[in-house]
Amino acid sequence: MPKKNGMIMASFSLVVAASLLVGGANVGSAASDLESTSDIASTNINLAAADIPAKFKPSVEWVWKNRMVKEGSTNRKNLIFDQIYAGKGTLNYVVRWQSSKNITLQQRKDMASMLSRQINNWNKQLKGYDGWPYNNITVKIVGWAVANPSQILNKQSNEIVYTDTITDDLSKTDPNIPAKLPVAPNALSRFEHFMDPNYSYPGGLDKRFDMYLWGTSNFQGGAGGDWGQRMPDDYILNTLNSDEIQITEHEMGHGFGLPDFYEEHERPPGGFPVPTIMWAGNSPKITEWDTWMLRYTWSQVKKDTSRFPNR
Numbered sequence: 001m002p003k004k005n006g007m008i009m010a011s012f013s014l015v016v017a018a019s020l021l022v023g024g025a026n027v028g029s030a031a032s033d034l035e036s037t038s039d040i041a042s043t044n045i046n047l048a049a050a051d052i053p054a055k056f057k058p059s060v061e062w063v064w065k066n067r068m069v070k071e072g073s074t075n076r077k078n079l080i081f082d083q084i085y086a087g088k089g090t091l092n093y094v095v096r097w098q099s100s101k102n103i104t105l106q107q108r109k110d111m112a113s114m115l116s117r118q119i120n121n122w123n124k125q126l127k128g129y130d131g132w133p134y135n136n137i138t139v140k141i142v143g144w145a146v147a148n149p150s151q152i153l154n155k156q157s158n159e160i161v162y163t164d165t166i167t168d169d170l171s172k173t174d175p176n177i178p179a180k181l182p183v184a185p186n187a188l189s190r191f192e193h194f195m196d197p198n199y200s201y202p203g204g205l206d207k208r209f210d211m212y213l214w215g216t217s218n219f220q221g222g223a224g225g226d227w228g229q230r231m232p233d234d235y236i237l238n239t240l241n242s243d244e245i246q247i248t249e250h251e252m253g254h255g256f257g258l259p260d261f262y263e264e265h266e267r268p269p270g271g272f273p274v275p276t277i278m279w280a281g282n283s284p285k286i287t288e289w290d291t292w293m294l295r296y297t298w299s300q301v302k303k304d305t306s307r308f309p310n311r
């Protein structure tokens with residue numbers, strides 16, 4: 001994990017191909033999964049870190065101290081917590097479509113709903129918890145970055161399409177990856193400007209984008225960080241209407257600063273009391289452990305009152 005790349009490399013992860021199948025096969029049972037996680041949020045109002053159940057406390061504290069603090073996974077002030085704060089309860093996405101597949105108007109609408117659902121599956125775990133001020137996050141897609149603008153079928157007048165591309169270095173070692181990588185303007189990217197408190201986005205804050213949803217043909221697994229979530233184009237298209245999406249939610253978890261648990265030494269010595277979506281393949285949905293790890297993380301990062309004023 002090279003230090004200079006910080007969050008980007010630290011959060012890069014590969015989920016085994018089998019997880020893709022699990023995610024796809026799990027669509028049918030997702031509704032009940034969603035219901036069980038919303039119960040957690042609705043029954044725990046005005047909670048704080050001291051309320052963490054005893055069975056979760058040792059493992060959550062171990063991960064915070066021995067992984068997140070040591071690895072500095074919350075140091076960059078561009079976690080999804082920071083992004084939501086800066087956007088006053090909103091998150092803006094650009095879809096980066098590294099694929100020759102067309103996207104219909106219905107698919108684009110579904111993609112926006114899907115992103116909103118996944119972000120709010122995480123956010124609702126923070127609802128009513130330790131001063132977190134946003135009960136619901138307004139998630140918008142503010143642009144489409146594609147190599148060929150005709151891929152955006154039935155383009156609406158209010159849709160913005162970017163057609164600049166750079167070369168994806170990954171295509172040099174893997175010829176199945178498209179060489180052309182579409183990009184949105186750096187001037188509108190929070191990722192490029194979050195360190196400058198005086199930066200103003202051309203056209204105003206509403207025009208900025210916080211993260212990419214990045215679909216790549218023939219990509220294996222997933223990757224996530226404060227820059228967004230990357231996965232196969234087909235995985236995105238096949239999960240547009242799913243309630244909980246294993247890889248998408250896992251990669252968003254990295255955006256909140258949560259780590260991977262691939263190696264045994266990376267996991268709590270006593271193990272996890274229940275499965276976690278952050279250990280790839282361990283859970284197809286956000287669990288109670290993930291909820292408390294997310295909450296505990298918020299309780300820690302909010303101590304920096306210059307970063308999160310009045311919390």
Ligand SMILES: [Zn+2]
Pocket residue numbers: 011012013014250251254259260280
């Ligand atoms: Zn991961």
